[in-house]
Amino acid sequence: MTYLIEGESGDWEVVIGLEVHAQITSEAKLFSGAATAFGAEPNSQVSLVDAAMPGMLPVINEHCVAQAVKTGLGLGAEINLHSVFERKNYFYPDLPQGYQISQYQHPVVGEGVVVLDMPDGPREIGIERLHMEQDAGKSLHDQDPKRTFIDLNRSGVALMEIVSKPDLRSPDEVGAYLRKLRAILRYLGTCDGNMEQGSMRCDVNVSVRHVGGDLRTRTETKNVNSMRFAMQTVVFEAERQVALYEDGGKVTQETRLFDASTGETRSMRSKEEAHDYRYFPDPDLLPLVITQEYVDAIAATLPELPDAKQARFMDAHGLGHENAALLVADKETADYFEAVLAAGGDAKLAANWTLHELFAVLNRERRDIGDSPVAAADLGKLVGLIHDGTISGRIAKDVFEIMLDSGGDPETIVADKGLKQITDTGAIEVVIDRVIADNPEQAQQVRDGNPKVGGWFVGQVMQATGGKANPAAVNELLKKKLG
Amino acid sequence: MSSELTKLGVAEARAGLIAGDFTSEELTDANLAAMEAGRGLNAFITPTPEIAMQRARQSDIRRAGGEALGPMDGVPIAVKDLFCTEGVLTTAASHILDGFTPPYESTISANLRAAGAVMLGKTNMDEFAMGSANITSHYGAVKNPWHLDDGKDRVPGGSSGGSAAAVAANMATAAIGSDTGGSIRQPASFCGIVGMKPTYGRCSRWGMVAFASSLDQAGPMTKSVADAAIMLGAMAGFDLKDSTSADKPVPDFGAGLGQDLKGLRVGIPSEYRIDGMKSEIDDLWDRGATWLRDAGAETVEVSLKHTKYALPTYYIVAPAEASSNLARYDGVRYGLRVEAADLTGMYEATRGEGFGPEVRRRVMIGTYVLSAGYYDAYYVKAQKVRTLILQEFQAAFEDVDVLLTPTAPYPAFAIGEKMDDPIQMYINDIFTVPASLAGLPAISVPGGLSGDGLPLGLHLIAKPWDEATLFRAADVLERAAGFDAVPTGGVE
Numbered sequence: 024m025t026y027l028i029e030g031e032s033g034d035w036e037v038v039i040g041l042e043v044h045a046q047i048t049s050e051a052k053l054f055s056g057a058a059t060a061f062g063a064e065p066n067s068q069v070s071l072v073d074a075a076m077p078g079m080l081p082v083i084n085e086h087c088v089a090q091a092v093k094t095g096l097g098l099g100a101e102i103n104l105h106s107v108f109e110r111k112n113y114f115y116p117d118l119p120q121g122y123q124i125s126q127y128q129h130p131v132v133g134e135g136v137v138v139l140d141m142p143d144g145p146r147e148i149g150i151e152r153l154h155m156e157q158d159a160g161k162s163l164h165d166q167d168p169k170r171t172f173i174d175l176n177r178s179g180v181a182l183m184e185i186v187s188k189p190d191l192r193s194p195d196e197v198g199a200y201l202r203k204l205r206a207i208l209r210y211l212g213t214c215d216g217n218m219e220q221g222s223m224r225c226d227v228n229v230s231v232r233h234v235g236g237d238l239r240t241r242t243e244t245k246n247v248n249s250m251r252f253a254m255q256t257v258v259f260e261a262e263r264q265v266a267l268y269e270d271g272g273k274v275t276q277e278t279r280l281f282d283a284s285t286g287e288t289r290s291m292r293s294k295e296e297a298h299d300y301r302y303f304p305d306p307d308l309l310p311l312v313i314t315q316e317y318v319d320a321i322a323a324t325l326p327e328l329p330d331a332k333q334a335r336f337m338d339a340h341g342l343g344h345e346n347a348a349l350l351v352a353d354k355e356t357a358d359y360f361e362a363v364l365a366a367g368g369d370a371k372l373a374a375n376w377t378l379h380e381l382f383a384v385l386n387r388e389r390r391d392i393g394d395s396p397v398a399a400a401d402l403g404k405l406v407g408l409i410h411d412g413t414i415s416g417r418i419a420k421d422v423f424e425i426m427l428d429s430g431g432d433p434e435t436i437v438a439d440k441g442l443k444q445i446t447d448t449g450a451i452e453v454v455i456d457r458v459i460a461d462n463p464e465q466a467q468q469v470r471d472g473n474p475k476v477g478g479w480f481v482g483q484v485m486q487a488t489g490g491k492a493n494p495a496a497v498n499e500l501l502k503k504k505l506g
Numbered sequence: 507m508s509s510e511l512t513k514l515g516v517a518e519a520r521a522g523l524i525a526g527d528f529t530s531e532e533l534t535d536a537n538l539a540a541m542e543a544g545r546g547l548n549a550f551i552t553p554t555p556e557i558a559m560q561r562a563r564q565s566d567i568r569r570a571g572g573e574a575l576g577p578m579d580g581v582p583i584a585v586k587d588l589f590c591t592e593g594v595l596t597t598a599a600s601h602i603l604d605g606f607t608p609p610y611e612s613t614i615s616a617n618l619r620a621a622g623a624v625m626l627g628k629t630n631m632d633e634f635a636m637g638s639a640n641i642t643s644h645y646g647a648v649k650n651p652w653h654l655d656d657g658k659d660r661v662p663g664g665s666s667g668g669s670a671a672a673v674a675a676n677m678a679t680a681a682i683g684s685d686t687g688g689s690i691r692q693p694a695s696f697c698g699i700v701g702m703k704p705t706y707g708r709c710s711r712w713g714m715v716a717f718a719s720s721l722d723q724a725g726p727m728t729k730s731v732a733d734a735a736i737m738l739g740a741m742a743g744f745d746l747k748d749s750t751s752a753d754k755p756v757p758d759f760g761a762g763l764g765q766d767l768k769g770l771r772v773g774i775p776s777e778y779r780i781d782g783m784k785s786e787i788d789d790l791w792d793r794g795a796t797w798l799r800d801a802g803a804e805t806v807e808v809s810l811k812h813t814k815y816a817l818p819t820y821y822i823v824a825p826a827e828a829s830s831n832l833a834r835y836d837g838v839r840y841g842l843r844v845e846a847a848d849l850t851g852m853y854e855a856t857r858g859e860g861f862g863p864e865v866r867r868r869v870m871i872g873t874y875v876l877s878a879g880y881y882d883a884y885y886v887k888a889q890k891v892r893t894l895i896l897q898e899f900q901a902a903f904e905d906v907d908v909l910l911t912p913t914a915p916y917p918a919f920a921i922g923e924k925m926d927d928p929i930q931m932y933i934n935d936i937f938t939v940p941a942s943l944a945g946l947p948a949i950s951v952p953g954g955l956s957g958d959g960l961p962l963g964l965h966l967i968a969k970p971w972d973e974a975t976l977f978r979a980a981d982v983l984e985r986a987a988g989f990d991a992v993p994t995g996g997v998e
Contacts, residue, residue, distance in 0.1 A: 071610060075834040077603070078590045078612060078713040080748050110830050112876070114853055121833020173838070301876035303885060306719035306827050308749050 026193030027234065028265045035231045035268075037261040038238060039191035040151075041253070043204060045183045045214040046158070046222040047090045053157050053181035054081030054124065061220045065163075065174035073179040075119035080307050083108075087181040088311065090213040091131050091155050092321050094183055097211045097328055098150050100135025102318045106154075106311045112301040117160035117173050125156035125184075127302045131311065137187075137207070138330060139199040140348055148200055149188030158182050177221075183214065189228065189238075194254035201225065201250045202352065206329050210354045224248045227281075229260040230274070239264075240274040244288050247281050255286045263288070332357055340370035349378055355392045359399045366403020369410040376406055380423055397426050405433040418442050418490055445492045448500060451484070454492070455500050458483045469505045477501065511536040512676040515729035516581050516736050519679050523569060523580045530569070530580030533679070534562035534624050537582045541626060541677045547649045549662075549671040551587050552595045553627035558582060561624040568622070578740045579622025584678035586669050587628040588635055589615045589724070590713040594625075598715040599633045599643035602860025603841045612713025613745045614682060614724045621740035626678050629668030633862045634832065635689055635717040638934035640667025641921060642864040650697060650918045651675035651993035652960055658920040660960070663693030663934070669727045670697040674993055680737050683727040686717050687820050688914075688938025690725045691950035695913035695963025698952045698991065700980070701727045702734045703938075705970045706945030707752035709738075710745030716831040718824035719750070721942050731951060731980045735760035738973065754971060762978030768802035770979065773906035777813040778937055780915065787912050787962065790953045794910055794964040797986035798979065808902045808909070812895045816940040819895065821932060822875050822888035823943070828865075829872025835860060867928065896944045903969045908979050911937050913950040913963030941967045949980045952989040961991070 027034040052059060055072040072079045095102050107129040110122040132153035139146040160178035162171050185204065191197055205216035205223060215222050230241035242264070244256045264274045278297070279288040304310075327335070329351040336347040350360045356377070364373040381402060385392060405422060408414045414422065414437055422433050422442065437443055445451060458480065459466045468476040484497050511533050514522065522528050538555050565580035574580070590596045590608040597603045611619070619625070632642040639661035640648040648667040650660040651674050662671040666683035670693035673681050683690040685703035694701025702725045709724040716722060726737035738759050745751040774795055779788065795805045837843035837856030844855035861869065875884035902909065914934055924930045941948040947970070950963035964983055968976035 074839060076590075076608065076610070076840070077596070077598070077606070077715045077834070078608075078711070080712055082747060082749050112830050112833060114833065114836060116836070116838045116849065119834060119839060121836060122830055299878045301830070301873065301878075301881075303826060303830070303876055303881070306750075307716075 026195070028231070028261055030265050030269045032233070032269060034234050035261070035265045036192060036234050037257060038189050038230045038232060038241070039197055039257055040189035040228040040241075041187045041191065041197065041200065042226040042228070043185045043187075043201070044224050044226075045185060045208055045216070047087050047155070047181040047183055048213055048215055049084060049087050049090065049181055051084050051086070052179040053084055053087050053155060055179050057179065059180050061217075063176055065172075065176060067176065069175040069178065073119065073175055075121070081124060081305070083308065083311065084181065087155060088131070088313065089321055090181075091153065091183055092313070092318055093211055093325065094185075094208065094213045095132030095135065095153055096318070096322050096325055097207050097213070098132070098135035098137060098153065098185070100150055100153065101133040102313075103129065103131055103133055104313050104315065104318070105129065106131040108155075108305045108308045108311065109302045110305050113298050115159070115162075116171065117162045117175070117178070119160070119175065119178060123157050123159065124305055124308070126154035129310075130154035137200060137203055139196060139203055141196065141199060146196065148190045148196070151186040151188050153183055153185045156182050156184055189230075194257045197227070197257050198250050198254050201253060203329070206352055206354065210326055210328050212326075218249050221248065225253055227253055227256045227260070229257055229264070231261055231264045231268070240276050242274065242277055242279050242288075244279045244281050245291065252281055252283055256281050256288055259287050329357075336370070340364070342370055342374055346374045346378060350374060353392070359392050359395065362399030363403040363406060366400050367406025367410060369406060372406045372409055373403065376402060380420070384427060397423070401426060401431075401433060408433055408437060412444060412493070413437065414442055414444050415490070415494060417494075418444065421490075442491060445488055448496055451488070451492050451496055452500055454484055454487050455497070455504060458487060459504060466505060477505070480505070509536070509540070509676075512540045514679060516578065516680050516733035517730065519581050520577050520736075524574075530562040530565040530582070530624060531559065533580065534558050534582045534626070537626055537678055540675070541672070544651075544675050544677050547651060547671050547675060548646050549630055549648055549668040549675065549677060550584070550627045551597055551599065551630050551643075551645045551668070554594055554625055555627075557594070558624050558626050561619075565622050565624060575620070575622035576740065577621070577736045578618060580624060581622070581679050582624040582626050583618065583737075584626050584629045584669055584672040584681035585615055586631055586666055586682050586684055588631060588684050588715045589682060590715065591615055591625070591628065594628065596628065596715070597644070598635070599631045599645055600835075600860065600865065601644040601842055601862070602835045602856070604860075606841045608713075610713060613710035613747065614714065614741050616713075617741050617743065618682070618737075623740065629666070629672055629681060631668050632665035632689075633865050634715065634828070635665040635684055635686055635722075636828070636864050636868055637664040638688070638692055638931055639919070639921070639924070640664040640693070641925065642862050644862060647921050649921070652696075652698065652918060653994045654958055654960065656920075660918040661696065661921050663696035663914070663918065665689040665693075666701070666727060667693050670694055670699060670701065673697070673699045673727050673729060680726060680728040680733055682724060682741070684714060684722060684724050685938075685942065686721045686723075686824060687942045688935035690727060691938045691948060691963065691965060692914050692934055694727055694950040695952075695961065695965075696918040698961030698989065698993065699727060699729060700731055700734050700949065700951055700984070701725065701963075702738060702949040702976075703942070703947065704738060704742060704973055705752075705947045707750055708742045708754075708947070708971075708973070710743070710748040710751045712745055712747040712751075718827040719831060720827060721820075721824060731949070731977055731984045732760055732763055734949065735763065735977045752971075757974055759973050759977055762974050763981045765978055766802045767798055767979060767982055770798075770803040770908070770975070771906040772798050772803045772805045772979070773808035773902055773909045774805055775808050775810045775813065775902070775909055775911060777810050778911045780936065783915050784956075786957050787915060790962050790964065791910070791912050794953055794983055797983055798910065800986065801982040803979070803982075805910070806906060808906060810895075810898050810902060810940070812891065812898050813940055815891050816895055816943055817932060817936055819888045819891045820935070820939045820943060821871070822884050823892060825868040825872035826875050826885050826888075827872070829869045829876065832861075832865070832869055864928075892943050895940055899940070899944045899946060899967075907968070907972075907975055909967040911965045911967070913937060913965040917956040917958075917960035917962055937965055946970060947973045947976050949976055951980045951983045951987070953983065953987050954989065955991055959991075961989075
């Protein structure tokens, strides 16, 4: 599955590193008590600190530190007990302080790793670092023909910047990395991963090189806010850069912007125009010092993460790789599946019903699993009824439809509608004898060895029993009688 | 009666209020009258007579009801215009904060208010506390109440020049100042009052307009050492809203007052004898050492070899922090905005017009020393030297309890002097800056008069958090000096 771009001078591979900005799940901002809810009235969640009033001082939100440490542990990364907040200085109207408080030389989290489940096997992607920083406010250019309005609700919101090593090699890997990272953050509860609301955005660093050759100049495309756009950025940039080199040109080190309407990137500013951010340690804040005990206490609260869960689904429950991977890709799905399994008892049935029947409904109705029309416990009971032979898989689909239409407990539905499977061979035999007596011609065809008509008989018997006969018992008895 | 009331310090005013000799309303009214009479000194940017009289009446009601709040209750004070005061114009003496009226009260002014102190008004200062002569204020220079017969107005020192002049001219019982490199101590020396900078972290910086965050400290400016100890007790304390505020109990700072100095070791740092310093400064310094010995202390020469690097270090660290701290004054949200064709133009016009030359100079220096390619050579190097200076003090304090130096290399100079070369102005702080870089508590006490009759201060530096010993030694100097000269100018 190697992603290569053919050129006159040989094949090119693409080298990609991502800087993901993930909003830390927290009621309050990184250095102020203001709220962080999405979609609030402009400037309704702004403290004196967020507006950079004279004499205001930042005070670290300890919850955000715990969240960053938890994320670092979830990425298998080293936690730095000593880290430093610095000021990144630049002027912009939505940056009230005139600087962003960020961690620069001494981040709270060091190197870690994310494992991607690619079709040709697992791929380890290195994490370079994770640091905390403040978000900026928002400039609104479309409210007035002449003026720009500023919304400071996001000003000071806590972000984690998660920087990968330049280990990614294809758009598919970029997609897989972002999905995996999002899954880990959501499992940890440290970021809701909602890209539409801006809770997760990324800067995409791309360069190309001849296979095995030296690294070349990279470009950084800023603020890409969907996985698809990130993948499009890689494709566009890789092809643009290869074309430049093949034409004898050079790639300029620069910051670019992705235009979603065209799927292209364009230059924002070159290296020469780059800001000099004049980083220096923020004198309003002491260095952030945490203890190993503090880290250990957080480590003890870490939930089971997707990789471990997938392994458990395969090893302990005998699920196949593909189903297990699908189930753990999203924490809500995994939780739902585990609830179905707990109530239903059979892992394969629980997986199939979750991934196929339920997902078909969710896709049709455009609903999330968190908003499922069928509760996991009820689907579990349905699985249980199939598993213990009370109903057949076919009857179960009818029961499922009833559950969707009018809700309710599958056991009650089965009892009320008399859908319990007939496993009493005597009762089935009576029906079979009657069907054979009513259809002598067809019976003869079966005896003559026509298998199609054999199937027809099964259908007749099932119809006569309202689908309640145990299909295995019907097959067996028919074979005996028409053998 | 009223002019007698204005001469009182905090302890005396408190005694009179308790004894019922006068009310806070009478005391406050007398100070307001003195402020009115002394307008020519330009010590106040915003007098707040209505607030003052209202709070004085409230204090009298509390006292009458037996519910006085503490030693500052009913005592009228002046507040440096660097401290945000709720509903009262706060300018930091800068054009760029035109019309800025904060909806919040700084922790320091709130603490004093909670202790019952009465705010008389907001005092003039150097713009954003950058200056040593109070000549950089957008609201004009402050005049020192001390005059000579040469017809020239003298500077009160800076940056807390308005607070110093207000106390010296008996327009306020005491005043809040702030000190970044000497901004309390040097004007106290120039105006013949007591000025004290506590240990960094003792007083909350919340709501104090920031100049250089790692150096800024609020402190009392008073008529006596005892007053400074009382006032600091009402100002100090841990504040959750300031991450650099220290979670330490506030002791009785005045516990050692009135004692002798038996067993106390005083260091005399030889590097503070600088070339070209007037002999009268040296003489005063020697007299100070004698007074301390007379009270039972032992004086020893100590060496602080990095002293000569303190001033250059300060003039890298402080502007670096200031260049970033002052970035928020951009014309977008409050204060002055000068419209222009585009955003960059608006920034340039607003900051170009809003900041005076000294502030612009320091923002430029600070921006330069933090720039790529210069950061290591200037900012990082300065931080290393700062650490050396701190370590040197720590080593000295292994051997001695306090250090004695002059406060400033000369007495108050005439307005207009030392303005051609910024470096000449920066030398004002040569003796006060090292303690600022090391975060140490220090105090200036009037020691006597210069040959031509201007006040000179003696400067003591103590170990971190050991303000009590600082006050104990300062009290001895104060008693020995018997400084009772009064300014000849100002209030008629």
